Amino acid sequence: MVSRLPNRPGVGQVGCDLVVASDVRACVKYTVEERGSRMDLQPALTAAIEEHLTVIQQLTAASSLIVQIASELVTTLRRQGKVVLCGNGGSASDAQHIAAEMQGIRVHPGTPQGLLALVLTENTALLTAISNDVGYPSAFRRQVEAIVRKDDLVIGLSTSGRSPNVIEAIRAAREIDARTVALLGEQGELANVADIAICIPSTSVPRIQEAHMLIGHLICEMAQRMTTGEYQTRFVPSEVPSGVA
Numbered sequence: 211m212v213s214r215l216p217n218r219p220g221v222g223q224v225g226c227d228l229v230v231a232s233d234v235r236a237c238v239k240y241t242v243e244e245r246g247s248r249m250d251l252q253p254a255l256t257a258a259i260e261e262h263l264t265v266i267q268q269l270t271a272a273s274s275l276i277v278q279i280a281s282e283l284v285t286t287l288r289r290q291g292k293v294v295l296c297g298n299g300g301s302a303s304d305a306q307h308i309a310a311e312m313q314g315i316r317v318h319p320g321t322p323q324g325l326l327a328l329v330l331t332e333n334t335a336l337l338t339a340i341s342n343d344v345g346y347p348s349a350f351r352r353q354v355e356a357i358v359r360k361d362d363l364v365i366g367l368s369t370s371g372r373s374p375n376v377i378e379a380i381r382a383a384r385e386i387d388a389r390t391v392a393l394l395g396e397q398g399e400l401a402n403v404a405d406i407a408i409c410i411p412s413t414s415v416p417r418i419q420e421a422h423m424l425i426g427h428l429i430c431e432m433a434q435r436m437t438t439g440e441y442q443t444r445f446v447p448s449e450v451p452s453g454v455a
Contacts, residue, residue: 258416265410265417266424272408276425279391279406280432282363283325286389287317287437291361292326296350296379300419301367302331308365308426315430319438328357330379350379360387369418371398371409380404393422 269276286293293312295305312327330350331337341349350366358364364383366376371394380390380403392404395418401407410421431441 261412261414262417262420265412265414265421268411269421269424272425275406275408276428277432279408279425280429280436282389282391282406283312283315283429283433284436286361286363287315287325287433289361291359291363292328293363293365294328294330294354294358294383295365295367296330296376297367298373298375300415301369301373301376301422302329304419304422304426305329305331305365305367307423308430311426311430312433314442315434316438319440325433330354347374347378350375351382354379354382354386358383358386358388362388363391364388365391365393366400366404367393367422368398368400369395369415369422371395371400373400376400377403393425394418 283293293309295309296302297305306329309327309329312325315325317323317325330353336353337349340352344352354364362383364380366373366380368376371392376392377400380392380400383390384403384405390404390406392400392407394400394407394409395415396409396411396413398409401409408425410418412418412421434441
């Protein structure tokens with residue numbers, strides 16, 4: 211089998227215009243190596259990893275706040291309340307991930323009853339309707355006003371700390387007397403409106419989001435240790451009661 215590759219700078223120079231299929235990998239390897247020699251990404255990669263480690267290490271200063279948020283999760287669970295999370299873009303995805311982790315927190319050993327956690331970006335029809343009719347800054351507030359009660363916990367994520375719709379969601383929750391938590395970057399108005407706020411000492415969006423996810427995992431782990439004395443990273447099958455087919 212013979213393949214003809216398009217004439218491209220560098221490819222024809224090594225006789226790759228007309229190649230046997232078995233030689234394609236050799237041509238690709240040459241092209242990758244040639245391009246790699248022009249741009250050494252190792253320094254940038256190393257710097258990114260070092261920056262990540264520096265930011266994560268500084269989370270030890272927020273240990274008491276992380277435990278406090280975990281305690282809020284437990285209180286919410288025992289009151290049969292729910293956790294409501296919100297964010298935009300990557301923070302919306304992080305909120306959804308954290309909500310999934312939270313539903314694995316059980317009220318006590320031996321029961322499948324877990325913590326109810328919802329994300330305000332899940333209903334696209336509702337989100338777009340509010341945004342279109344009222345405005346995007348109210349997209350989360352209107353939902354909080356409709357579904358949040360005083361026994362609930364509302365968590366807002368914003369890397370900038372300035373997302374208007376997240377700020378409005380936290381304000382609406384405070385008006386209902388629900389407890390509120392904010393995860394943000396190094397500063398922003400969001401920190402001033404929430405009951406508990408953790409500010410990540412970085413201006414890099416990826417590093418801030420990586421720290422938010424670690425915090426999300428930690429608060430879930432600490433909460434589950436508080437309720438059951440152990441931590442499981444997977445959902446486990448519930449025992450079927452005897453006599454039930």
